[in-house]
Amino acid sequence: MGPRRIWLGVAVGGAGLAACTLALAPRRDAVSLAGVALLYLIPVVATAAVGGLWPALAAVAGADLLVNFFFIPPYHTFLVETRDHAIVLAVYVLVATAVAAAVEVAARQRARAARRDAEVALLAQATAEPVAEQSLTRLLTQVRDTFAMTAVALLESSPTGEHPVAVVGAPPPGRPALSARAGDGLRLAAWGPELIGEDRRTLARLAAAAARTLEAQRLADQAARVRELAEVDRVRSALLAAVGHDLRTPLAGVKAAVSSLRQPGLDLPPEARADLLATIEESTDRLDALVENLLSMSRLQAGMLSVHLEPVALDAVVAQALLHQPDGDNRVELDVPDELPLVRTDPGLLERVLANLIANARAASPPRQPIRIDAVATDRRVRLRVIDNGPGVPAADRERIFAPFQRLHDRGHGGLGLGLAIARGFTEAIGATLDPGDTPGGGLTMTVTLPRSDS
Numbered sequence: 001m002g003p004r005r006i007w008l009g010v011a012v013g014g015a016g017l018a019a020c021t022l023a024l025a026p027r028r029d030a031v032s033l034a035g036v037a038l039l040y041l042i043p044v045v046a047t048a049a050v051g052g053l054w055p056a057l058a059a060v061a062g063a064d065l066l067v068n069f070f071f072i073p074p075y076h077t078f079l080v081e082t083r084d085h086a087i088v089l090a091v092y093v094l095v096a097t098a099v100a101a102a103v104e105v106a107a108r109q110r111a112r113a114a115r116r117d118a119e120v121a122l123l124a125q126a127t128a129e130p131v132a133e134q135s136l137t138r139l140l141t142q143v144r145d146t147f148a149m150t151a152v153a154l155l156e157s158s159p160t161g162e163h164p165v166a167v168v169g170a171p172p173p174g175r176p177a178l179s180a181r182a183g184d185g186l187r188l189a190a191w192g193p194e195l196i197g198e199d200r201r202t203l204a205r206l207a208a209a210a211a212r213t214l215e216a217q218r219l220a221d222q223a224a225r226v227r228e229l230a231e232v233d234r235v236r237s238a239l240l241a242a243v244g245h246d247l248r249t250p251l252a253g254v255k256a257a258v259s260s261l262r263q264p265g266l267d268l269p270p271e272a273r274a275d276l277l278a279t280i281e282e283s284t285d286r287l288d289a290l291v292e293n294l295l296s297m298s299r300l301q302a303g304m305l306s307v308h309l310e311p312v313a314l315d316a317v318v319a320q321a322l323l324h325q326p327d328g329d330n331r332v333e334l335d336v337p338d339e340l341p342l343v344r345t346d347p348g349l350l351e352r353v354l355a356n357l358i359a360n361a362r363a364a365s366p367p368r369q370p371i372r373i374d375a376v377a378t379d380r381r382v383r384l385r386v387i388d389n390g391p392g393v394p395a396a397d398r399e400r401i402f403a404p405f406q407r408l409h410d411r412g413h414g415g416l417g418l419g420l421a422i423a424r425g426f427t428e429a430i431g432a433t434l435d436p437g438d439t440p441g442g443g444l445t446m447t448v449t450l451p452r453s454d455s
Contacts, residue, residue, distance in 0.1 A: 009051010013059035016043020017066060025070045033085070036071050037092045044096045048103035056100030064093050119202040122146055123209065136213045140168040143206050149177070149192030154210050157185040165214060180204040183211030234405075246290060250283035257283075289359075293418040296352065297404055300425040307349065307429050311342040311453035314375055314382060320347075321354035331362065335374035336384070342453040343382050349426045350450075353434070356419040357386040357446045364390030364444065382450050389443040398436045 020040055024031060031039075040063040048056035068078055072085045080086045122142055136154065144152045151169030155162045169191070176189035180203055188207035257276040260266070268276075299305045315336045322332060354373075361371045365388040372387040393401055402424040405417040423446075427434040432450045439445045 006051050006055055009047045009055035010058065012050045013043055013047035013055055013062070016046055017059060017062050019043070020063075021066050021070060028071050028075075033067075033071060033088055036067060037088060040067060040092075041096055041099060044100055045103055048100040049107055052107070053101060053104040056104060057097065060093060060096040060100060063096065064089055067092065118146055123202070123205055136166045136210060136217055137168060139206070139210055139213055140166055143188075143190070143203070143210075144168050144192075147190065147192065147203065149190045151191040153189050154182060154207075154214060155187045155189055157187075162187070166210075178203055180207040182207035183215075186211045186214070247287065250286045250290075253283040254280050254287075293356075293422060296422045296426075297418050300422065300429075305349075305426075305429050307346050309344050309346055309430065312345050312347045312350070313338070314340050314343050314384060314450070317345075317347050317350050318354060318373060318375075318384070321351045321358060325355070325358055325362070331365070331368075331370050332358070333370045333372045335372070337375070340375055340382060341377050343450040344453040345430045345432065345450055349430050350432075350448075353423045353426045353448065354384075354386070356423045357448075360419050360423075361386050361388035361390070361444070361446070364388050366390070377452070380452055382452055384448045384450065386446045386448075387439050387443065388445075389439060389441065392438060392442055392444050393436060401436070402434075 017040070020043060024036055024039060028036070044056055044059045044063055047059040065078065068080065068089060069076060072080060072089070074081065080089065125142070140152045140154065143149070149169070151167065151171040153167040153171055154165045156165045165186070171189070171191050174191075176191045177194050178188075178190040178200065180188045180200075182188045186207075188203070188210055190203065257279045260276055261268075261273070315338045318334070318336050322334075325332070358371065358373070365371055369389045373385070374387070375382060375384040377383075402420050404421040424434050427448060430450075432448055435447045435449070437445045437447060
């Protein structure tokens with residue numbers, strides 16, 4: 001029992017004895033001495049259950065004195081005139097002490113059983129729980145809380161000495177209260193109260209569980225690094241493939257057109273000359289867009305994106321994004337009111353997001369189908385939608401279309417498959433969201449949700 005439980009037991013005993021005395025003293029002529037003695041057992045048993053054996057023994061002594069003082073003639077003295085009364089008091093002390101001891105033993109057994117159940121549950125959890133990033137720290141925290149320790153650490157030996165792999169709490173100076181071997185070169189150390197018997201054995205088993213958790217975490221880290229290297233290799237291969245095809249195609253168009261124009265003595269009609277110049281312009285625009293996307297993706301992946309948030313009029317950004325679309329195409333239907341509230345965003349990055357979404361919608365939509373752009377304000381947000389009537393994207397594939405170099409569902413014909421990946425990366429950078437959805441009647445609707453500047 002801790003000091004708090006002991007003092008609580010003393011309080012229960014004192015209050016119970018006082019209550020019995022106040023209730024029974026005015027009625028001592030109506031209650032037998034045996035009945036009084038039995039009623040005084042109630043606060044003694046309660047004291048043993050709450051505070052343990054020593055407060056209960058104090059309650060036994062107090063009850064014996066109170067019975068003698070108030071209920072055994074001569075009253076209000078501690079004298080005992082008859083042998084029968086002396087026997088009653090002696091038997092009462094023996095019975096009360098035995099009952100208090102039995103209650104205290106039962107309470108200790110219940111506490112030990114509850115502790116054992118908690119330890120078994122902790123071991124089972126440590127064994128069955130899937131390993132995650134914080135599994136080892138969580139296990140050490142549970143060990144510290146279960147055993148009321150101040151600090152627990154898993155230490156690993158190395159040629160330079162012993163160093164902590166994971167620590168919970170602040171280890172105090174000095175030797176730990178417990179040190180258990182956890183595995184090859186590993187040791188679990190705990191600072192706090194001394195442990196005995198079953199507790200030490202349970203903690204030793206938890207030390208082994210901590211070692212297994214550490215090994216599993218290290219294996220998971222290695223697997224994650226392998227996956228990361230595989231992703232880097234996939235991106236590198238996709239980039240090489242894109243350079244080999246998507247960049248060479250417009251370059252070849254430019255080269256062929258320029259070579260035709262430079263043919264000596266070639267007399268081209270004005271219409272043919274205009275077509276060749278248009279081919280050069282279209283190819284260079286395509287090259288410019290591809291290079292810009294590659295640079296944008298490299299800045300995203302390197303974490304070097306510079307973001308400058310400010311209040312911005314959404315209709316102005318949409319107008320700038322439309323300027324980068326091909327001329328002579330009136331497929332875009334615009335419904336972005338100029339009285340919309342300002343949004344807090346980076347105008348350059350948002351313009352790039354919209355340009356990529358519009359280009360993706362144009363590539364997906366049938367030639368004569370319009371592309372709709374609308375916007376609406378809510379309490380704290382402004383939602384802008386880019387709507388096409390193309391084939392749409394199945395719900396199961398809607399997150400895959402945001403992967404870099406994903407061309408199957410990126411729907412950008414002739415692009416690098418970076419448009420939607422850049423759009424998603426830029427929206428997250430400016431504190432907005434980009435969500436794909438169905439267009440009623442067929443197609444894909446991309447919704448950009450931006451924070452209002454006045455929210």
